[in-house]
Amino acid sequence: MRTRQNDTLVYSSSRPLPPRGQPASPPAKPTGDGTVRIWLEKKGRNGGPVSIIRGLPNDKATLLALAARLKRACGTGGSAKDGEIIIQGDHRERIAAELASDGLRVKLAGG
Numbered sequence: 001m002r003t004r005q006n007d008t009l010v011y012s013s014s015r016p017l018p019p020r021g022q023p024a025s026p027p028a029k030p031t032g033d034g035t036v037r038i039w040l041e042k043k044g045r046n047g048g049p050v051s052i053i054r055g056l057p058n059d060k061a062t063l064l065a066l067a068a069r070l071k072r073a074c075g076t077g078g079s080a081k082d083g084e085i086i087i088q089g090d091h092r093e094r095i096a097a098e099l100a101s102d103g104l105r106v107k108l109a110g111g
Contacts, residue, residue, distance in 0.1 A: 036099055038092045039110035050078075051092050053085040053099075073098050 039052040053070075056063060067080035070087055074094055078087040087095060096106045 035105045035107055037107050037109040038095055038099075040090055040092060041110065048088070049090045051087040051090060051095055053087070053095060054083070056083060056085065058083045070095055070098060 034055070036053060036055045039054065040049055041052055042049050056066065063080045063083070063085065067078060067085045067087075070085060071078045074087055074089065074091040076088045076091065078085060080086075092108050096108060099106045
């Protein structure tokens with residue numbers, strides 16, 4: 001039983017909270033082998049090609065910021081979800097150059 005008024009249990013979850021000053025979760029790591037792969041897909045998209053970037057960190061905020069930067073660099077639309085970024089059109093070379101300037105290992109795959 002808790003004796004002090006400030007120690008009242010307010011919320012409980014199955015995982016404990018980290019100590020104060022510590023991040024809530026470890027930093028996001030790239031999925032897979034650490035190589036970012038850029039795919040070209042046309043199937044199921046009414047014949048329009050899209051560049052799909054896979055192997056990026058699964059951190060949502062980082063993914064959205066990187067997607068916004070790549071869309072501006074390519075001058076086109078796209079989206080970010082489920083750990084991948086989709087850019088409309090075949091912009092694999094431009095995307096590879098942008099990601100390589102960030103120090104990431106990049107491979108062109110598919111298409």
